[in-house]
Amino acid sequence: MDDHRLTRRGLGLAASAALTLTTPLGAAPAFGRDRQRVVAETRYGSVRTTPDGRVLSAKGVPYGRARRFERPGPPAPWTGRPDFTRFGPASPQRGREPNQSEDCLRLNLWTPALDQARRPVIVYIHGGAYSTGSGSSPLTHGARLAARGDAVVVTVNHRLGPLGYAPLARIAPGFEDSGNLGQLDLVLALEWVRDNITAFGGDPACVTVVGQSGGGAKIATLMAMPAAAGLFHRAVTMSGQQVTASGPLNATRRGQVWLEALGLTAERADEVRALPVARLLEAAGATDPILGGSLYFGPVLDGRSLTRHPFFPDAPAQSAHIPMMIGNCREETLAFLGDDPANAGLTWETLPAKLTPSQMRIDIAPDEVVAWYRAEHPELTPDQVLIRATTAARSWRAAVIEAEMRAAQGSPAWVYQLDFPSLRTNGRTGAYHTSDIPLMLDNVEAEGSGAAGLDGQAMSDRMTDALLAFARTGDPNHPGLPRWTPYSLAHRETMVLDRASRMENDPRGDERRFFGRIPYIQPGS
Template sequence: MSPIDRRHFLSQLSLATVAVAAGGFVSRSFDKDGFVEVELAPGKLRGVRHNGVNIFRGVPYGGKVSGDRRFRRPAPVEPWTGVRSSVFGAPSMQPPRHNEPAPAEDCLFLNVWTPANDNRKRPVMFYNHGGGFVIGSGASQSQDGSNLARNFDVVVVQTNHRLGLLGFLYLDEIAGDEYAGSGNMGMLDIVDGLKWVHENIAQFGGDPNNVMIFGESGGGAKTSCLYAMPSAAPYFNKASIESGPGVRMTPKETAAETTALLLRELNIAPKDWRKLLDVPAADLLAIQNKLPSVPPFIDKDNKEKPQPGAGGFGPVVDGKVLPIHPFDPAAPDISKNKPLLVGWNEDEYNFFIWQRKEVDLVKIDFEGLQKKLETFHGADTEKMISTYRKTMPDASAIDVLVAITSIAMMGLGSIDIAEKKVQQNGAPVYLYNFGYKSEKKILDTDYPMGTPHAMDISFKFNNEVPPKDPSQPSESFFGGSKPERFVASHHFAELWTTFARTGKPAAKDVPEWPAYNMKDRPTMRIDTKCEVINNRFKEELAMWKSIRKA
């Protein structure tokens, strides 16, 4: 069969989205102006207390990663004098971000949201932002952690970390021991953030021994990698992989080809690789933007022969930092006893129709659908369409396109992860679909967004809430304006925070969520009314498995 065009999908996604010394607790104080101070080993931090939440922004968890530290492990955090204010830190090099500091090479900052700095040992929810390994930050408005902290009594942490070629350029074979692990610097930054949490989060009211890692899209793939990384294993207890199943990552052979391609673009001989250290970061970003933005998709049915073509930057299976593919051929033994959530949104593909402004797709007929899918799926297209027309008898051609492409992008990998986790006979795994339907329309069409990629972010962070002033208009970017969305958001957030607290997702007015198993294959559909659906997409999945084996 022709492989799913995951490379094209991830390239669109990347364009669209989104060592610290241990410090003992010294002091904390609240003043009448709504500030809170904490003293760590490097110096004092001043947070802002706002609506019942203490917010600490731009906390350094690693030092310099520019200059002679480029492509290497960071320098230690430099101590500071006085009190460091709560201001978002720079995100990694990328195009400028709305309402955030200018991107910069030195970007190792994290943000903390906590109900109180009171040593209460709350569960910690450590979020990995999306953006296809090349864009994004821990300061995006949709993933603000205030409501989760306030409404569900948890501590939320998010990091900025190195992205793109600054975070994932593989130099191990040409640069020597100092640059070992260079293809995974961005992932090791996240591990440093987790280490900071382990050493410091008790001072922010969090429990260092109850940490959940989670992430959406590219952040889901980062979470998959952390689930398989020995250096991360001591610092988290459970995980959630959301609309970003990272089953396989880039083999080091392909990563080496990408490095060679970059050097040719810069007219640098491999023996002169050190010249990379002198290229301005902005120039490296410009070169990165000329190359494919993400690694080529590795066909899981043809593991020994990746698709041709280097280019793209993301985690590298280097045999050391990332010893194995996260979920191929099996779930990683290192996390056997760590509970897992995994799933996807029902209408993922609508995000990309919206983002690429492909208005004509909304009017596609079944003849056009056949031609479009044949580009990616070849001779399997007819069987694919006939299966979906049987299971969706009232669906239009665009409905079928969205259903097929959404499950191909995110669903098949999510189910693959769930099945492999079950086969491990360790901690439970829980499979979900997010299904709340937004009434907002795509572009200038009459076709609703439904449940597109990335819409889950504001819902799971409980940022779909009624405005404090009822006279003010209330509409979210993807979620629309129907008040029912507040219920769906509360369900989503309560399920996730309960999982963070106990390792089992649960919520009031939501049915008991059984762990996934190979007999019933239960899936929780998250909406205003949540329901457990056994063996969901049975006929469709049988079709997918048959064409994968062909």
């Protein structure tokens, strides 16, 4: 992959190319009075791109179609030149995502030019667990990243919640794949990239999948799915891991609870194909028989699409050759707990009641946790201990496990910890869950970013260039960061990303060891 090698000179040339939207030799300059080539021919029809900042974009492009609760297939071919200037529908969900429709197998892409340059391709998979979100968030727009790195950027929508992960396979015939349909949608999207991205100036042999939160978990799951083998060549998971999937029996219990909430028996399960989607989503609010809270929908160990757990008992052999980057944020749970006024102004007496099983996700006595932090970290306030403890026990554990599994496999990951603080709307600061999205994707000024005006662009420059270097070469090193070495079990090397970034061995090692005494089970398993 020498043609993708990233150097200081290469970055300058890439930026220059992005500014001018270079076209094939002899073609007209971009957006001048002469026409640049703006129509790409895919296997399914023509796609007209439009200017989007310094690059071209196409939005809402169909990559597949599917009947409800069935495996996806290729999109229907089209004639003419449909309007691809607006984002396609998001999967139906209980969240406030606009423009929801079951016709959601759409992708968006940004490219510097429609030529034969064979640029690295970055496919971003959105978060929102497995139940909310879309690829049209302002934080994940790909125009700036594509221009900065002379890369092709793709974001993807797919089926979510019960439409994408309803565990009915052991309940009724005809639903054999229902527990992993969202994952199969992503496989189909990556097949579309493989088969069509050359028309948009991308290299199908240099595809990097990137995902935050649920997006990272989806990637970890894809790394163990035989159908996804060979479809991507690098993997980046940001605060999103999947050590184990739902076991088939626990998943079936969830499917039964969901049907009961719909007023259906197993014999009437087929009626879900025709019920209003609003009812399907409403029933997803039933109490989860394993976790409590609303029903969990996620990948299922079904013996068909997913034949092993993603990272248990080891890292998947099929992905051992794929370079992997694993990241986490130091105060992950500030995003979940920090906006609640009831979690502010805590005392040492009121803190233990906040360290509930639903927040810690492991079986440990809250009083023991509080006593340990008071002894080992006397500089922390009770409010800070709430965030640090719930992060270390709940949000960070799976990242450590995956890094350990990769190191034991002999294909270690590049691990980072984000310490750079972003700002919450209530004024609290920290490296919270989702704060690395705009930094990694060069969108610090986008709506929803907490990094704007806080030296965020300088931090983003370093993180974005690391992503681009990784996408080109499988190695995130570049001149803007200290030398980054992969994670080993001996040293647990981690890039700590901050205003003054540094390599550190086993950061927060005392917290890792304290909570590592308690068995960890992936939520949802």
